[in-house]
Amino acid sequence: MTQELTVQLADQKREKPDQANLGFGRIFTDHMFMMDYTEGKGWHDARITPYQPITLDPSAMVFHYGQTVFEGMKAYLTKEGRVFLFRPEKNMERLNRSNDRLCIPQIDGDFVIEGLKQLIKVDQEWIPTAEGTSLYIRPFIIATEPFLGVAPSKNYIFMAIMSPVGLYYKEGIAPVKILVENEFVRAVKGGTGEAKTGGNYASSLKGQEVAAQKNYSQVLWLDGVEKKYIEEVGSMNVFFKIDGEVVTPALNGSILHGVTRDSVIQLLKHWNVPVAERRVSIDEIAEAYRNGKLEEAFGTGTAAVISPIGEFLWGEEKMVLNGGQTGELSKRIYDTITGIQKGAEKDEFGWITEVPVSELK
Amino acid sequence: MTQELTVQLADQKREKPDQANLGFGRIFTDHMFMMDYTEGKGWHDARITPYQPITLDPSAMVFHYGQTVFEGMKAYLTKEGRVFLFRPEKNMERLNRSNDRLCIPQIDGDFVIEGLKQLIKVDQEWIPTAEGTSLYIRPFIIATEPFLGVAPSKNYIFMAIMSPVGLYYKEGIAPVKILVENEFVRAVKGGTGEAKTGGNYASSLKGQEVAAQKNYSQVLWLDGVEKKYIEEVGSMNVFFKIDGEVVTPALNGSILHGVTRDSVIQLLKHWNVPVAERRVSIDEIAEAYRNGKLEEAFGTGTAAVISPIGEFLWGEEKMVLNGGQTGELSKRIYDTITGIQKGAEKDEFGWITEVPVSELK
Structure with a gap:
């Protein structure tokens, strides 16, 4: 480790939530991991502290110019009481790619892990044990310099907070209905689409709101240039199974480098299921649907x-996949x-990093 | 006024800065204006309080999903000791347009003014008196719900902070050198380009950094679709005087509705200077330059x-305008x-709103 890490434990442990109603991202554990960045000094004062509010000047740049990046990871508890992280090094790589795009200083991925x-x-003790649950980990970096000029901040805070979570969708693995978005754009080549930064998510809210009003739970985003090629679905990467082959939009500069996306591709190759990363147009998907070749998405x-x-709704055309049921693949x-x-x-595949903990029941 | 406004004065007034070295956006006044939004209750608790840090949960949405909007305004002190605001109602209109795009609840513009x-x-007493100075006002809204789901926040804080400022560019009205950006994109139609939201500014930092390394102080942004049509310069709208006519990119959905932009257009019309809002390509500008018809920008x-x-640098082509001097218009x-x-x-033009204050000095 390049830095010391200090640990200050909470005086009191909070009550653990009911595992049947965890929801997503509303309940947080007793501690958090933090470090500060100061220009000329680098990242410093790495520390584990009690979970607590943060205090910032109203002119802190994060409130004005959106200079933020984040990651999403999970810790899982096995039946044997072991604790696993899934490909955390990929999250650190992506965090540093996001940092580069947002002019935020690089972090030492190994140290953060x-x-x-x-x-x-x-x-x-906060890692939930019930079926489908896990401990969601949210590392993020915010620009904190108290300055209203439009320029990269000279100060940052890195934080990681953790939330015991149930399934992301209340419906569980049940299929969702998707609205193909023809008006709003999430990102464009040359923009910040492949970075995990606040602005992309802020930009997506309006399309999402319109979809929700029509009773669709997510939006399928098309490219910002021709509004023709498929990019992502909601805040996820997207895959289609067409006539036995799985296709997913290639990483083109405006699509997030999903860790799960990469894992799915590796898995399909391992299974000898044909898989291609390429441009996929919404017309191709509709055509495949009409010909009965769109098997799963x-x-x-x-x-x-x-x-x-x-289900997809594209303009007037409704495409119901696999009878609205979860596909086999x-x-x-x-x-x-x-x-x-x-x-x-x-x-x-060497995807698991074990967290050494004392044995959990 | 639809709400009460409470006032809590600071116990101590801070020392006023040296007016010769105000810079921009680093020094703040003794007080700020705040109000809270709670779903189901609307905006409430409007208050003037001592300028102070704000305390938020680390899961507050602003830190993760960039749901923020802001405005920029100035208060000016006249020689007679009167205090003027410049078209504040336009800022309120734009703030609400930004709110709409970012799924943030509307504010009551008259009440905020x-x-x-x-x-x-x-x-x-904080309004500076020296030549070229003013009191910059930064209203902004941030999403504060402590929740990691991607959805519009149910809670917001509106704040307005104020900073006595000198000239934005150290050079004053001296001309700046601009790099035409061919790689990075600030915004695209269907995105958030016409909203004053953090993500647009975060997105602009990288291009700005590249320009600074080449000794250019700002970037000229081209459209995200064809990388051909001019959008904005740095975080400003842009105008060109070509062969006696002034042209500026039309508001197309990805360009900010600048208050100064609108004022300049009105002023030019009043002066009977030909002015057009339309698409302007970088090729047209280069062509006009080569023909000696690009008079000012x-x-x-x-x-x-x-x-x-x-000066513009576009690839290898350097265009020096008006001998690098400020143009007459x-x-x-x-x-x-x-x-x-x-x-x-x-x-x-009815642009001034007077602030009733006791006579200054």
């Missing part, structure tokens, strides 16, 4: 893992990845 | 008012608008 392991160890992301798509991928994450399936 | 007047009155914004452009516009703002020129 060590800090996260310490944090998980301290709050290990699903989103991928850390929060939901696999989110099967039961979607289910197989979901079971395999969550199985590896939970230690029920063999990790043939 | 009343609150700002009260705030200015309380901190009237300038950016417009609240912070800088008018920022003359002395740029200077005339600058003098007129700043003259109206400072009460030295007659306000023929």
Whole structure:
């Protein structure tokens, strides 16, 4: 480790939530991991502290110019009481790619993973045990310099907070209905689409709101240039199974480099299921649907893992997939990845990083 | 006023800064204006309080999903000791347009202007008197719900803070050198480009950094679709004088509705200077330059008012305008608008809102 990590424990532990009603991202553990960045000094004062509010000047740049990045990861508890992280090094790589795009200084990924392991160890009792639950980890960086000029901040805070979570969608692995968005754009080549930064999510809210009014739970985003090529679904990457082949939009500069996306591609190759990363137009999808060749579609992301798509609405055209049921391949991928994450399936890909904790019941 | 406004004065007044070195946005006045939004209750608890840090949960949505909007305004002190705001109702209109795009609840513009007047009155001694100075006002709204789900927040804080400022560019009205950006994109139609929201500014930092390394002080942004049509310069709108006619990119959905932009257009019409809002390609500008018809170019914004452009670099082509000097029309516009703002020129357009304060010095 390049820095010292200090640990200050909370005086009191808060009551653990009911595991049947965890929801997503509303309940937080007793501690958090923090460090500060000062220009000329680098990242310093890495520390685990009691979970607590942060105090910033109203002119702190994060409130004005959106200079933020974040990651989403999960810690899983196995039946044997071991604690697993899923490909955390990929999250650190992506965090640094996001940092580069947002002019935020690079972090030492190995050090941050060590800090996260310490944090998980301290709050290990918070990892939920019920089926489908996990401990969601949210590392993020915010610009804190008290200055209203438009320029990269000279000060930052890195934080990681943790939340015991149930399934991301209340419906569980049940298929969701998706509205193809023709007006609003999430991101464009040359913009920040492949960075995990606040602005992309802020930009997505309006389309999402319009979709919700029509009773669709997510939006399928098309490219910002031609409004023709598929980019992402909600805040997930998207896959289609067409006539036996799985296709997903290629990483083109405006699509997030999903860790689950990459894992799904590896898994499909391992299974000898044909898989292609390329441009996919909405016309191609509609055409495949009309010809009865659109077999399955699903989103991928850390929060939901696999989110099967039961229906697309594109203008006036409604496409119902697989009778609105979860497809066979979607289910197989979901079971395999969550199985590896939970230690029920063999990790043939070296995806698991174990967190050394004292044995949990 | 639809709400009560409470006032809590600071126990101590801080020392006023040296007016010769105000810079921009680093020094703040003794008080701020705040109000809270709670779903089901609307905006409430409008208050003027001592300037102070704000305390938020680390899961507050603003830190993660960029749901923020802001405005930039200025209060000016006239020679007679009167205090003027410049078209504040336009800022309120734009704030609500930004709110709409970002799924943030609408504010009552008239009420906020009343609150700002009260705030200015309380901190009237902070309005600087030296040439070229003013009191910059930064209203902004941040999403504060402690929740990691991607959805519009159910809670917000509105704040307005104020900073006595000198000229935005150290160079004053001296012309700046501009790099035409061919790689990075600030915004695209369907995105958030016409909203004043953090993500647009975060997105602009990287291009700005690249420009600074090449010794250019701002970036000229091209459209995200064809990388051909001119959008904005830095965080300003942009105008060109070509063969006697002034042209500026039309509001197309990805360009900010600048208050200064609108004022410049009105002023030019009043002067019978031909002015057109239309698509302007970078090729057209280069062509006009080569033919000796590109007479002037300038950016417009609240912070800088008018920022003359002395040079463009587009790939290998360097275009030096007007011998690198401030153009005659740029200077005339600058003098007129700043003259109206400072009460030295007659306000023929109804642009001034007076802030009732006790007579200053």
